[in-house]
Structures are given as C-alpha cells and as structure tokens.
Amino acid sequence: MSIIANRPLHALGVCDQVAALDAGEVSSVELTQHCLDRIKQHDGSLNSLICSDASAALAAAAAADANRQSGDSAPLTGVPLVHKDIFCTIELPTTCGSRMLESYVSPYEASVVSRLASAGMVTLGKANMDEFAMGSSNENSFFGAVENPWKRTAVPGGSSGGSAALVAARLAPAATATDTGGSIRQPAAFCGVTGIKPTYGRVSRYGMIAFASSFDQGGVIAASADDCAAVLHAMSGHDPRDATSSPEDVPDWPGALAKGGGLSGLRIGVPEEFFADGLDEGVAVAVRAGLAEMEASGATLVPISLAKQSLGISAYYIVAPAEASSNLSRFDGVRFGHRCDNPVDLADLYERSRAEGFGAEVQRRILIGAYVLSAGFYDAYYKKAQQVRQLIASEFDEAFQSVDLIAGPTTPTVAFDRGAKSDDPVSMYLNDLYTVSANLCGLPALSMPCGFDQDLPVGLQLIGRAFDEERLLRAANHFQQITDWHTRMPEVA
C-alpha cells in the first residue's frame, strides 16, 4: 500500500516521509526540492526563513539518498528541516534575528545541529525569530515580521514564530525551536501545529545562543506529536559541553508511541486558574472540548488549583532579563558582531555598537535585567523572584502527587494582529501567562491544536513531570489519533 497515496508531498509529516523513503516511494532530493519550491513560492510574503541554501540542501539530500542506497542510513536520513536561527551553523549565517549578528557566521556548530545531521536530516535553511528570542509575536526580528499562514495580518507568535509558521504552511515537515517562556508552545498554538519543550537539560544548549540560561530549552515544532517525538529523540541526550545537560537516559519515544494504547488510567489535572479571567471564551470552549475528548478516551479529569501560578509572570520577567542582561554583554563590538563606525573611545564603541545592534525589546530587557541585579535591588527583585520560583515548583510537585499531567490552554487568546500589542509590552508579556511556569520549573510541556476560535487555531497545553516527556507525547499522540485538528492546513496561495 502506498504511503503517499494521492497526497501532495508537503502533506507528509516526518514519520510519513521516513516511511515513504524507506518504501522507496520518494527520494530525499524530491522531498527537499519540494520544500525548496514551496519556500520559493510562499516565503516571500510569509518571511518565515531568514536564509536558505538550496544547493547545499540538495547536495545533503543527494548524499542522504546515497547513504540510503548503501544501507548506511540513520533514523531520519533524508528528511528535510529548518533550524531556528538561534542555533549556530557553520555553513549558514546565524543571526539570532538581530542586526547585531546580521552577517555573523559561527566557526562551530551547535550540538543540536550536529545531532540532527548525524540522524540524517537535511538542513533547508534558518527560521526567522524574535531578536535574541525575546518576543511573543515575531515582530521583533531585524529581518522583518513573520505572517501567520492562517491569517496574513496576524502574528505567528514568538519567539519561534518562523519555525511555527513554516511548519503550518508546510514549507518543511519540522523545525527546531527554543522555548524560554513559551517560545515554542505559544507560536505552535497560534499556527495550529504541535510543539514540545522538553525538560530543562534534556536537549543540549551548546551552540544555542543564550537568552536566559536557566530557562532556555531547545525543542521541536512539527505537525504532529509523533513527528515531534521522532525529531526530539534525535536531538536529546547528555552533552559534556553543557554542564546543565542531564545525564538521564533518553527513552525510545517513537517506539513508545508506536505501541499505541489509550488514555485509560491517565489522571489529567485541570487548574482552575488556567480558566480564570483573562482567557478568551472561544479559546476556553475549544480547550474544554479537547479535554472532553480525552476524558471520553479514558482519561480522568481532576480539578486542581495552582494558586501560585499567577506569580509566575512577575518572577519570569525579573529572572529572565537578569540572565539576559549578562548573557548579552558579550555583544560589545570588540570581537564579533556589529561595530559602530569610527568610535572615538571605548565607551563610544560600546554604547553605539549596542544601541545600533540591538532592537528596542532587547534593550528594554537588558535595562530591566541590569536594574534588578544592581546593588540595593538584588534582594528585592532577583532573590525574591528565585524564591517565587521555588514556591511554584513546590506547588507543581504537590500537584503531580495526584495527577499525571496538567492541561489547559496554551495562550489566553488566538493569534492577534500585527501591531496590536507592539506598543504595550506588559500586555505582550501576558501572552506567556500559562507557559512560563513550565520554564520556571524546567518541566516538559507541549502544545497541540484542539480547535478554532475566530477561524484561528487554538492550542491545548500539556505539562508533565520532569523527564516524563513520554506521557506528554503519548497523550498528544492519542488525541491526534481521535481528532484531525493537526491535519488541518491553511490555504497558502
């Protein structure tokens, strides 16, 4: 039986492409060429990629085909993908969406990039993103805003807006992404695709340009949970170059999903706070409908309270900028990146290089971060925020005594229009209301499409225990067996 049948190639996800390649129905060169054609055709306005290199991608695809011919193939050999432009690559520039790194080419490669190359994946290009991963709308990119393929005037979410938009538009079956406060899940929700942020420490941060080191975690956006599982499995594992990377074994997630199984016995905690004021009614309806589907499949919905969650946003917007202010100090115009013209002295070199190289949101967060760490304010802000982080973590620990997963909306609203919140940073930050807690506590979390509101996709978020990605992926995979939201594709004319 044909894998492809009468479907267009871009309707094939990662797992389907592997099956089609295995069956000899298609070559990597054909799949890659198809993606490149779609990028050429649609990305002019979508703007989801910052750069791509067709000849390098086709050469890698031809090599993948040759490897398959000679029986020397890895699990994902020949499947194309796009890397978020925060991961350092040797052949392509790495801009992090910033003027600061407009023409920067890394002399070394991120561990994630190396691992996915070893798994056989073919790199098409680099995905657009909010500058230095700071933003929830992808309007903060030096390389221009990204359009939401479902509604061209709406934002795709951020910071991994390019990754989510290009997967939604099926320009590639998968894209790497990173999540510091919701940067995988929020754009996945806005674009109607599936995105997972694994447990902190699961995926190496080496070569992933740091925003907030204790929150940043690499992950993947794809059309479905099984596609996410396949790519995440190839990305994960201990890396001796990252001291925060976990030595935990990586379970065989694709194998676990292949076994199937329903949701019976699964206890899903539903926090009342996730459905309180601030949540759009249309989003609430879609999420509740999704939860009802899961209940019908045998899961038990357990009403819980996570009263301290509301403190998450404040704690996050203190600690993350604090870490960012320090992480971004290296961009000083001395060794790499943007340097102002004709500096008159050292202070001038620093001030103008950074003022010219960084956009407004990045500068805002550097200022907030420097302020909360400064003498006299440290205890009141940074230290207090870290204590709040502990409180939230304890609350999760307690909740996970009685439930296996926690579920709710990924975002308070569906995708908003460009410009709607760009002058109101606090309202923009509230987009992360439901997502930051997982980052504060390093927990794995996933967003999957569960319906529509105002013709735009709604995301359902699942949060799991540390290192329990398997339960998240199995629940999402089962949900996607009984629903078809994840197969809906926007018209990209």
Next chain:
Amino acid sequence: MSWECVIGLEIHSRLLTESKLFSGAANAFGAEPNRQACAVDLGLPGVLPVPNREAVAHAVRLATAIGADFARRSVFARKNYFYPDLPKGYQISQMALPVVGPGSVECALDDGSVVTVGITRAHLEEDAGKSVHDLVDGSTAIDLNRAGTPLLEIVSEPDMRSAAEAVAYARHMHALVRWVGVCDGNMQEGSFRCDANVSVRPAGSTELGTRAEIKNLNSFRFLERAIEHEFARQVELIEDGGTVVQETRLYDPDADETRAMRSKEEANDYRYFPDPDLPPVVVDESFVTAIVEAMPELQHTRRARFVDALGVAMAEASILTSDRATADWFEASIAEGAPARLASTWLVGEVFAQLKRDELELDACPLTPARFAGLLQRIEDDTISGKIAKRVFESMWASSDTADEIIEREGLKQITDTGAIETLVDEIIAANPSQADEYRGGKTKLMGYFVGAAMKASGGKVNPGELNRILKSKLDG
C-alpha cells in the same frame, strides 16, 4: 601621634592544570597571542562553560594545607563588567559560597618572630585576557591566551601590621602553594600576584581605617615598597588634615610610588548573581579523601621531622624544606646511605654554593643523591678528612665519577696507620729541632706549626685526630 599600619592581602595564584577553568584550551604561558583561546574563551555566541575538576581538586589541596573547611557545595557567580579583554562581559568567579572557608597560617619573619594570619576564604575564578597598549600604534591589542585560566584567589584577614609581616605572609603562601603543587609560583609570568589592602589607624585603636587597594604586585620587593609608601602617604595625608578615600591604586616601581587608578565613586556595580550555566560544584567525600590521602607531607611537619628525627639543625631544616624538590633531594641522599646531619650541612653549604656559582637549580645538580651519599659515607668512616672531601667534591662536580673512584685514583685515602704517622712525626720533629725546643720551653702554640708541616708533607692525608695525639705525645714525651 604614632600610627599603625593594617594590611590584608588578596593573592591570585594560577593553578597548575592542563586546561583552562571552563574550557579545553591549554593553560600554559608564553604561546603566540590568541593561539590558546578556543571558542569558549572567546565568549562566542552559544558557548558554555564546563568546570575543570582538577582546579576543584587544587582548592581541596589548599584547604587541607591551611586547615580550612572545604565547601562540599560551592557556587560560581558572574561578576559583570565591560572591558575589551573580558570576552563575555563577565568574569566567572565565586561570591556567596566560595570553595575554601576560613583557615590560618603561621609565618616566620626574618627576625625569627612569627605572625599568625587568618585566611578569610579562597575562591576559584577565571582570569581575564591581557590588553597590550604598546604593541600597535594608536590601538590596544588584545591577547586572550590568559582568558579563562584558572585562579585561586586567597583572601586574608587584615592581620598584618607591617610590610615585613605582609612579605612574610606572602612568602609563606608562595612556598605553600608550590609545596602542595597547586601553583608554580612564577611571579614574572604572573602566576602568583598580590593585591594589598592598606589602611592606617592611631596606635592602640581597634577600628579599621579607610583602605586603599594596591593592585597587581608581582614581586615581594614591590609588595614591601608599595606598602611602605602607601603607609607613609596615608599618614602624611591624615596628619595634613586630609582623609583617605577608598580607592584602587597602582604601584609604579620606576617612580617608586602608588597612584590612584579609580575611586569607589567610579567603581563598577558588578551585579553578581549565580551563574545559571553552571550547577553548584558538589564534591563527594571519596573525591576529597582521595586528594587528602595523596597530599605531600606538609612543609612545617617535614621541617619538624628533619629536626626531631634526623637531628638536623633548625636553620638548615628550614632551608631544606623551602621547597619540596630540595627536601626530596635531601631525603633521597639519606635513602642512599648519607648520614643525615652531614648531608644537611653539606647540602646547605657546599652543594648550594656550587649551584649558585654555576647558576644552576637543584634539579640540574651535577651530583646525584647517590654520588653525594657516597662521598659523605667516606667522611663518616674516616676514609677521608673533611678537607680532602672538598677536593673530592670538586672533582665529582666536574665528572660523573664516584667518590671512591676519585679517592682511589688520586690516592687520597687518609693515613690512619699509627706506625706511619709516628714515622712522619719523628721526621718532622727531627727536621725542626729549634721549634721543638721552643715548644718544649712552653711555646705550645707551635703545635699548629707541626700539624701544618705534617699535613703538608703528607698531602693533607693524615688523619688530623691521630696526628694531634701522636705529635702531642712525642713533643711532650
């Protein structure tokens, strides 16, 4: 009014490790600029630090040597400031939870007195790179070879009251870090450098005055002079009605003065916070135990053993234990059969004098401990006299022959046969009848004349004790 000087030192010692504190680049001095700086040292986007276990092991060694607590859990923090030779815009150091806790050391001064100096803490940190201002005209060149090299900063209490005490402490710590193998102590290369915190107060006062910090003193002489000048400057300032401001100063050895570098008002707010890239350093007991068990016998313990168990004079024992290599050489010669007291005297005397003359270090000594022991054994068993031994020693220094080979070849074996000495004495007395008469008339000082004549006639080989006895009995008899 009389004034008291109060001094505390911060000592930066570069740790002897293969690689840097957080990267795999080599930790070595003297390479071409920027050839020992990898992506991590350059602070390229996306790189991450990974702590060097050997540097942590060195901190355990230092803690053990100064009787300090070693933190089972310590935390790296970021010290944020901008400077072109600081690639990341922050230095990874330790702030709230340092790796080494309080300890103390007793340091001997030249006059024999002892000062006890408390050590507040010691912490691991990475060094910055180097700005070179005189290499490129109109520009500052940056060399990042040093960036990321591991330092242990040892912070003392303000327990020193004079430049001499500060120097005694610095010398003590210099010897100690080398002794336990954590630092090579090379001051020219900056492996061991001091910052001195100096303040003054009226004699008898217990309050601390405002301090000035004199940075980067890389010789004991500069340390001494900088403190003396700073003390004099502060006293003069106060006596003229001024006040000391808290500031960082530099010692200029050419002008022999200290100069203000930056004052506290201009000082950076370093915005310290725990480095989120580095989990706390947690060491288990087995790691600590293995290091402590492999520690060398400490300097003061070894010195005491040399005195108590081997009968070595205290002054010599101090010299023999000034570094581990010397003490090891000394003990190696004893293992080869050298008598301890003789070995001590000869090593500190003859061997060191020759080394100094030839501008050699002990590790390049032409004598092996075994050959050295062979010579001393011939003195001990009266085969040769001490005087002849010096001749043999000279020959040994210039060759690879053993003492026995030289004694045999040159016929230097001491004459101990009583009959032969009596015959010699008879000849000498017979050849000097008038001196013999004078001696017998009461001019006993002439004994020396006869001894000299007998030595001369025998080529110095007569056993001096026997010669004296026989001469005395023949002249008196």
